[in-house]
Amino acid sequence: GQSLEQPSEVTAVEGAIVQINCTYQTSGFYGLSWYQQHDGGAPTFLSYNALDGLEETGRFSSFLSRSDSYGYLLLQELQMKDSASYFCAVRSTGFQKLVFGTGTRLLVSP
């Protein structure tokens, strides 16, 4: 099966940088994704890493190390609207199956 671990909660102030880590155990790894979910809303896609290294999309970056079964999401220039839950998710079993981690709640304060 698959398992993913993330910190349950992270706090930061506006303008700061925060890193949310994700470690995973899986077979047949195809890639690591990140999703954002605001309270009461649906998850929305942020990024995807299939290969080792850093992917940058605006203020958000995501990193993957397949040898360490580890990835992280980096959020820069934090804004109040970034307060949300962030989930890592692993694609395995022939790409079609996507399993989510437990989620990290990010609280951004003024």
Next chain:
Amino acid sequence: NAGVTQTPKFRILKIGQSMTLQCTQDMNHNYMYWYRQDPGMGLKLIYYSVGAGITDKGEVPNGYNVSRSTTEDFPLRLELAAPSQTSVYFCASSSNSGTGELFFGEGSRLTVL
């Protein structure tokens, strides 16, 4: 552009009742998924489908059934509802290439009393 549409948005069931959550997508995606999310928790995969006529169990399939007769529709059936099935249910779809980004519906909040 509708994307993924789920109905109903809210529903209260009595223990032992049955119901079907509807999900339809208009993006011609091959892959479709049902997840449940308990308060303050992550998403647990119930069932998924890689195409019409093909379904497979996820992490927590017990108490649920699915069917995929068309590319667009992926209904989730709850038989003999139990309080443990109180949750928010999300349907999602994705293509079978690239990032495999999941597009989620707005969710269906189910309470079993």
